Amino acid sequence: MDRRQFIRTSFTLGAAATPMNDLRAASKKENKEFVGVLVDTTRCIGCRSCEVACSTTWGNFVPDVKADNALDQVRDTTEKQFTIVNKFKTEKGEVFVKRQCMHCWQPACVAACLVNAMFKTKEGPVTWNGDRCMGCRFCMVSCPFDVPKAEYHSWNPRIMKCHMCYERLQAGKKPACVEACPTDTLMFGSKRDLMEVARHRVYSHPDKYVHSIYGENEVGGTGWLYLSAVPFEQIGFKTNLGTTPYPEYTKQFLVSVPMVLFGVPALLLGLSQLSDRKNEVRENGEWTKPGADK
Amino acid sequence: MNSTVAATGEFTRVFKFFLQELKPRGKWLTPFNVISIPVILVGLIILYFRFVYGIGAVTNLSQEFPWGLWIGFDVVTGVAFAGGSYVVTFVVYVMRIEKYHSIVRVTVLNGLLAYIFYAGALVLDLGRPWHIVNPIIGNAFGYNSVLFLVSWHFLLYMLTMAAEFSPVVAEWAKLEKFRKFMTRMTLGAVIFGITLSMLHQSGLGALFLMAKPKIHPLWYSEFIPIMFYVSSIYAGLSMIIFEGTISHRVFKDLIGAKDHHAHDEIVLGLAKGAAIVMFVYYFFQALLFIHEERWELITDFWGYWYLLEIYGFVLLPCFLYAYAVRHRKIGLIKIAAAMSCIGIILNRLNVSVIAFRWDSVNHYYPTWQEINVTLMVVFAEIWVLRWIITRMPVLKH
Numbered sequence: 001m002d003r004r005q006f007i008r009t010s011f012t013l014g015a016a017a018t019p020m021n022d023l024r025a026a027s028k029k030e031n032k033e034f035v036g037v038l039v040d041t042t043r044c045i046g047c048r049s050c051e052v053a054c055s056t057t058w059g060n061f062v063p064d065v066k067a068d069n070a071l072d073q074v075r076d077t078t079e080k081q082f083t084i085v086n087k088f089k090t091e092k093g094e095v096f097v098k099r100q101c102m103h104c105w106q107p108a109c110v111a112a113c114l115v116n117a118m119f120k121t122k123e124g125p126v127t128w129n130g131d132r133c134m135g136c137r138f139c140m141v142s143c144p145f146d147v148p149k150a151e152y153h154s155w156n157p158r159i160m161k162c163h164m165c166y167e168r169l170q171a172g173k174k175p176a177c178v179e180a181c182p183t184d185t186l187m188f189g190s191k192r193d194l195m196e197v198a199r200h201r202v203y204s205h206p207d208k209y210v211h212s213i214y215g216e217n218e219v220g221g222t223g224w225l226y227l228s229a230v231p232f233e234q235i236g237f238k239t240n241l242g243t244t245p246y247p248e249y250t251k252q253f254l255v256s257v258p259m260v261l262f263g264v265p266a267l268l269l270g271l272s273q274l275s276d277r278k279n280e281v282r283e284n285g286e287w288t289k290p291g292a293d294k
Numbered sequence: 295m296n297s298t299v300a301a302t303g304e305f306t307r308v309f310k311f312f313l314q315e316l317k318p319r320g321k322w323l324t325p326f327n328v329i330s331i332p333v334i335l336v337g338l339i340i341l342y343f344r345f346v347y348g349i350g351a352v353t354n355l356s357q358e359f360p361w362g363l364w365i366g367f368d369v370v371t372g373v374a375f376a377g378g379s380y381v382v383t384f385v386v387y388v389m390r391i392e393k394y395h396s397i398v399r400v401t402v403l404n405g406l407l408a409y410i411f412y413a414g415a416l417v418l419d420l421g422r423p424w425h426i427v428n429p430i431i432g433n434a435f436g437y438n439s440v441l442f443l444v445s446w447h448f449l450l451y452m453l454t455m456a457a458e459f460s461p462v463v464a465e466w467a468k469l470e471k472f473r474k475f476m477t478r479m480t481l482g483a484v485i486f487g488i489t490l491s492m493l494h495q496s497g498l499g500a501l502f503l504m505a506k507p508k509i510h511p512l513w514y515s516e517f518i519p520i521m522f523y524v525s526s527i528y529a530g531l532s533m534i535i536f537e538g539t540i541s542h543r544v545f546k547d548l549i550g551a552k553d554h555h556a557h558d559e560i561v562l563g564l565a566k567g568a569a570i571v572m573f574v575y576y577f578f579q580a581l582l583f584i585h586e587e588r589w590e591l592i593t594d595f596w597g598y599w600y601l602l603e604i605y606g607f608v609l610l611p612c613f614l615y616a617y618a619v620r621h622r623k624i625g626l627i628k629i630a631a632a633m634s635c636i637g638i639i640l641n642r643l644n645v646s647v648i649a650f651r652w653d654s655v656n657h658y659y660p661t662w663q664e665i666n667v668t669l670m671v672v673f674a675e676i677w678v679l680r681w682i683i684t685r686m687p688v689l690k691h
Contacts, residue, residue, distance in 0.1 A: 076357070078357070079357070108504045110438075111438045111439060111504070112439055112440075112441065112504060113436050113439055113441075114429045114436040114439040114441040114442035114445060115425065115428040115429050115434040115435075115436055115442075116434040116435070116436045117434070130422075131425075132425065132428055132434045133421070133422055133425060134420050134421070134422050134423065134425035134426050134428060134429075135420045135421020135422040135423070135425070136416075136419075136420055136421075136441060137360035137361065137421065138439070138441050138501070140357070140360035141360055141361060141501070141502075141504070141505050141508075142504035142505060144506075144507060146357070146358070149357050150355075150357065150360065150421060151348070151421075152348055152349050152350025152353075152355060152356075153347065153348045153350040153351065154348045155345060155346055155347065155348055156421075156422060157348060157349070157421040157422065159421075238507065240507060241507060246504050246506075247438060247504075249503040249504050249506060249516070250438075250440050250500055250503045250504060252516070253440065253496070253497070253500040253503065253519050254438065254440065254443070257443060257493060260489060260492055260493055261489060261493065264488065264489040264492060265485050265486065265489050268384075268388050268485045268488060268489070269485060271388050271389065272387065272388045272389075272390070272481060272485070275388065275389050275390045276390060277390065
């Protein structure tokens with residue numbers, strides 16, 4: 001192939017591929033928005049209906065809400081319960097806070113997972129696929145909210161976490177906890193709508209709420225948003241996580257990988273040729289014959 | 295047709311030779327055997343419980359501490375010690391410094407076995423180890439994961455080291471054609487191996503980048519990957535010195551007097567290299583300390599613990615190395631090597647286990663079962679190492 005023909009061919013191929021790229025980009029573009037839930041902690045009465053509804057729906061441990069006095073201590077979600085409610089005594093009285101997976105916009109657990117078992121669905125929920133997971137628990141190390149929980153006492157352990165009732169969402173229903181909430185503490189919708197509602201509540205009741213929405217920017221934004229009457233660190237939230245999405249922390253390293261992978265062998269091959277004694281010039285100015293030093 | 299027959303004949307010969315070599319040699323009741331055999335047997339029983347009743351049955355791992363001794367020591371620390379392999383192959387095959395040629399085989403063998411056993415110990419820690427092929431066979435590539443990169447590099451590096459070591463096996467099994475073929479590939483394998491090592495030694499550090507709020511700020515920085523890489527160089531060099539000391543005593547019959555003498559020169563060279571790398575590493579640590587304004591962090595227990603690691607087990611052995619090289623004191627070099635190794639263990643365990651959730655009320659500590667299994671992995675590696683060294687032309691050639 002001569003040069004002119006080569007150039008012509010490559011231009012033709014390039015021109016042919018351009019509309020295909022556009023098509024692919026167009027079909028990939030999502031017009032759906034990520035969904036989430038707004039939690040207004042000023043409305044929660046600590047009835048724990050959400051805990052019961054969640055565990056009943058997913059066959060987990062159903063707590064005996066009336067008798068177990070679980071609110072007396074601050075709990076964490078477990079491998080048996082995707083969501084729990086905690087009670088905090090604050091200057092504005094008792095505050096109840098529901099906890100579960102925050103469904104980050106750019107989740108650390110998904111970036112950590114080497115087999116895509118942790119997966120950010122296009123609807124927004126972060127789900128777990130047991131057919132892929134190898135149980136390395138890197139998601140647990142990485143999650144800033146310590147949400148994923150492992151079943152340590154099973155020969156075939158699962159990673160247990162809230163998946164925002166992904167199956168229910170697909171059937172057009174709301175998450176079980178949202179449906180069970182008797183006080184409208186929980187509100188399901190797209191993040192854009194939820195942010196509007198949340199801001200509206202803060203503007204209309206500036207004395208009732210602290211003027212920030214947890215989850216708006218934390219770790220790059222989360223699917224679940226919280227409103228509160230007291231500063232968030234008083235009701236068990238981590239406020240030192242920053243606004244950088246967690247995958248960003250490893251990005252620099254991952255970007256440098258291809259450079260090392262191709263740059264270092266080039267350097268080493270060059271070095272090895274430079275240090276090859278076959279290429280040395282002898283004192284009398286003659287090149288050594290290959291293999292002469294052996 | 296004839297070639298098939300010849301190949302089959304060759305295969306049967308090698309197979310029979312292998313079976314015959316499997317038989318143990320020498321005394322049975324050595325101190326090492328007396329200690330290691332019970333540990334390995336108990337370890338097998340522990341592993342039975344681990345695979346039937348889950349990881350929680352034999353370990354102290356919790357939801358707060360998903361990674362314990364098996365990851366922190368076996369994988370993260372073990373791989374750092376195996377770094378000697380890429381350093382020595384670089385010096386001998388790329389820089390072509392013949393002085394160190396005699397330790398290439400044993401170092402590569404050590405590296406290969408370390409990866410097989412210590413990275414292999416990862417399987418014990420995986421909740422669903424039968425899915426370990428998933429990142430390899432391609433039904434689920436998590437490109438964005440550091441662990442994806444590390445797992446691929448482990449696999450490729452093991453294959454690379456196997457290729458580097460295969461001429462020795464071929465020489466032992468008298469497969470001349472295969473040996474010649476593999477010898478020709480050595481430089482390529484070495485260069486590929488060095489690149490992979492750079493990436494996964496630092497990758498092991500990058501695993502902890504997303505654990506930012508969980509690691510004590512004295513041990514966390516965005517430069518963990520670089521620190522892990524630089525320290526793996528002197529970890530590898532120190533391990534070669536330390537391990538060489540032992541193997542020269544144990545396998546003294548296999549080494550001639552001339553090699554014994556040459557070994558001292560090699561040790562001096564390695565020690566000099568280690569001293570310089572350690573000083574660079576210390577300098578990095580000092581830069582980080584100043585740059586991140588860590589002054590107020592060193593006034594409590596964790597501060598003292600950090601200072602002990604940096605001054606007691608990095609800077610002190612660094613100076614010991616330098617002093618010992620200057621005055622040709624081989625004994626002191628061995629002490630410095632042992633201290634450097636302790637320093638590496640401290641550093642890796644601090645990042646992955648000890649200073650991980652330093653503020654937790656219920657801090658993790660390993661169970662005796664975890665320690666036993668860790669020892670079992672180390673002993674099993676030494677058994678295989680001994681078997682290979684006594685049979686194949688590793689120490690002399």
